[in-house]
Amino acid sequence: MEEFDYVIIGGGSAGCAVASRLSENPKTTVCLLEAGGAGNNWVVKAPMGIAIMVPSKTNNWAFETVPQPGLNGRKGYQPRGKALGGSSAINAMVYIRGHRSDYDGWAALGNTGWGYEDVLPYFKKSEKNEVVQDAFHGTGGPLNVTSIRTSNPFQEYFLDAGRQLQLPVTSDFNGTDQTGLGVYQVTQKNGERWSAARAYIEPNLSRPNLKIITGAYARKILFDGKRAIGVEFGRDGKVESVRARGEIILSSGAFQSPQLLMLSGIGNAPDLKSLGIEVRHHAPAVGQNLQDHIDFAFTYRSKTLDNFGISFGGLRRLWREIGRYRSDGIGMITSNVAECGGFLKTDPNLQAPDIQLHFSMATADNHGRTRHLGHGFGCHVCLLRPKSRGTVMLNSADPAAPPRIDPKFYDHPDDLEVMVKAFKITRRIMDAEPLAKWRTAEIYSESVRSDEEIRNILRDRSDTVYHPVGTARMGTDETAVVDPQLRVSGVAGLRVVDASIMPSLIGGNTNAPSIMIGEKAADMIRAA
Numbered sequence: 437m438e439e440f441d442y443v444i445i446g447g448g449s450a451g452c453a454v455a456s457r458l459s460e461n462p463k464t465t466v467c468l469l470e471a472g473g474a475g476n477n478w479v480v481k482a483p484m485g486i487a488i489m490v491p492s493k494t495n496n497w498a499f500e501t502v503p504q505p506g507l508n509g510r511k512g513y514q515p516r517g518k519a520l521g522g523s524s525a526i527n528a529m530v531y532i533r534g535h536r537s538d539y540d541g542w543a544a545l546g547n548t549g550w551g552y553e554d555v556l557p558y559f560k561k562s563e564k565n566e567v568v569q570d571a572f573h574g575t576g577g578p579l580n581v582t583s584i585r586t587s588n589p590f591q592e593y594f595l596d597a598g599r600q601l602q603l604p605v606t607s608d609f610n611g612t613d614q615t616g617l618g619v620y621q622v623t624q625k626n627g628e629r630w631s632a633a634r635a636y637i638e639p640n641l642s643r644p645n646l647k648i649i650t651g652a653y654a655r656k657i658l659f660d661g662k663r664a665i666g667v668e669f670g671r672d673g674k675v676e677s678v679r680a681r682g683e684i685i686l687s688s689g690a691f692q693s694p695q696l697l698m699l700s701g702i703g704n705a706p707d708l709k710s711l712g713i714e715v716r717h718h719a720p721a722v723g724q725n726l727q728d729h730i731d732f733a734f735t736y737r738s739k740t741l742d743n744f745g746i747s748f749g750g751l752r753r754l755w756r757e758i759g760r761y762r763s764d765g766i767g768m769i770t771s772n773v774a775e776c777g778g779f780l781k782t783d784p785n786l787q788a789p790d791i792q793l794h795f796s797m798a799t800a801d802n803h804g805r806t807r808h809l810g811h812g813f814g815c816h817v818c819l820l821r822p823k824s825r826g827t828v829m830l831n832s833a834d835p836a837a838p839p840r841i842d843p844k845f846y847d848h849p850d851d852l853e854v855m856v857k858a859f860k861i862t863r864r865i866m867d868a869e870p871l872a873k874w875r876t877a878e879i880y881s882e883s884v885r886s887d888e889e890i891r892n893i894l895r896d897r898s899d900t901v902y903h904p905v906g907t908a909r910m911g912t913d914e915t916a917v918v919d920p921q922l923r924v925s926g927v928a929g930l931r932v933v934d935a936s937i938m939p940s941l942i943g944g945n946t947n948a949p950s951i952m953i954g955e956k957a958a959d960m961i962r963a964a
């Protein structure tokens with residue numbers, strides 16, 4: 437069995453950062469196991485590839501939730517990256533860190549070292565911002581952050597709609613104040629997606645002490661008593677194992693990290709026993725505390741070719757845009773679809789914005805799975821700090837079976853009521869003249885007026901905006917899954933390092949925070 441100092445399970449946003457940082461020391465050997473492929477072909481590199489990956493199984497686990505009573509019994513869709521880079525290989529590339537108070541909230545729960553001032557250096561360490569250079573931003577890190585290169589006039593129409601309503605406009609959501617509308621910065625370089633793999637792994641592929649095994653699906657963590665010592669994984673139809681002298685780092689994301697803990701005997705003992713899994717450590721909190729951004733999307737038809745769509749004119753334009761992209765790395769192909777958006781408060785007395793908008797240059801209906809003839813645009817609005825709490829459990833003891841995902845969307849009644857306010861705020865922006873003049877129809881919500889009608893359409897049409905977290909909760913209390921050093925309680929030699937450790941969902945997109953978690957964990961591991 438090959439042996440390494442560290443074995444990392446999952447080459448996603450956090451896993452790539454940890455693998456790269458730990459292998460900076462040439463004397464430290466690191467093995468990174470990734471279930472998906474290399475994630476380095478054109479569909480990942482060209483930002484518009486998102487339109488192919490999110491609705492399909494290309495580099496995507498494409499999970500489903502169990503039927504959600506809060507969504508009138510519908511099943512939710514949960515795309516997750518399945519390639520080196522993880523979800524950063526398929527995501528919308530929006531560069532957001534969340535609000536200062538999110539991290540101060542983590543620290544206030546007893547998670548020493550996770551306050552905003554503690555995590556800011558790690559955001560900066562990871563970042564190479566090509567545009568903003570001030571005390572909030574880094575310029576020497578591996579993660580390239582820059583302006584989008586599409587020049588789509590709808591960015592300005594969206595901001596003008598906000599100005600008409602006296603909403604603030606910001607050029608940096610990650611600076612002093614998050615509030616307002618703006619054009620998002622993106623994790624791209626020269627018009628290409630800058631996934632965690634491109635940032636952290638590709639430049640270091642020649643390190644002899646860093647072994648990357650793709651197509652390696654971890655089946656369980658191997659133990660000697662209470663100490664994690666190795667990983668069993670499947671590859672090319674065979675079962676193989678690797679051993680760790682130092683530690684095993686579980687970075688398989690908010691759905692699959694708890695799944696692997698449970699498959700390895702760490703979870704709620706009665707549930708594990710009922711599936712015939714030998715209990716290593718009774719940890720009932722594993723898979724609990726799932727939080728996700730519930731989202732509603734306004735969808736409009738338009739006639740302009742500035743929006744993506746299916747038409748002869750659109751095809752001609754696409755052909756031209758492919759040429760522009762190939763020669764200069766600019767234009768529509770560099771679009772992340774959600775080019776602009778904002779952070780707003782549904783109640784002016786709130787300390788931080790509680791809703792986020794993603795304005796989309798296409799209808800992007802039903803995660804891009806419902807296609808419309810013609811062109812269109814849309815605007816997503818999501819709830820940043822939902823009170824509903826869901827679970828990730830096992831469907832079966834078979835490692836190949838998908839986890840049982842139950843986000844319990846709208847389970848807490850307050851979530852729906854805040855979304856009613858969010859719906860009304862977003863509609864005012866979309867109804868302002870600079871945007872309204874471009875639409876020919878509001879596809880689903882034209883006739884929706886009363887609060888009851890809004891509640892109904894929210895239940896009928898809401899779903900995730902892709903930020904599940906919290907299923908291996910960090911904390912200092914008895915029920916926390918990991919401690920503030922991210923060590924799994926009750927066993928030795930095992931940490932969880934990814935979005936699952938977040939005690940509460942941050943107010944914003946979760947890629948940069950997951951990378952920050954990876955950066956910070958690497959320092960903790962090196963110091964251990």
Ligand SMILES: Cc1cc2nc3c(=O)[nH]c(=O)nc-3n(C[C@H](O)[C@H](O)[C@H](O)COP(=O)(O)OP(=O)(O)OC[C@H]3O[C@@H](n4cnc5c(N)ncnc54)[C@H](O)[C@@H]3O)c2cc1C
Pocket residue numbers: 445446447448449450451469470471472490515516517518519520521522523524526527528529530531532652653654655687688689690692693696901902903904933934935936945946947948950
């Ligand atoms: C469609 C979409 C759009 C998004 N848009 C944005 C955005 O614009 N901005 C933003 O900030 N965030 C966005 N996000 C969220 C963000 O990308 C994720 O929160 C973040 O990437 C999570 O990082 P992670 O390290 O926790 O997990 P992931 O990056 O998901 O990594 C987990 C990795 O583990 C691997 N894995 C899983 N199980 C196993 C196993 N058993 N064995 C081996 N490997 C395994 C997976 O294949 C994957 O590579 C989006 C996400 C999605 C899905």
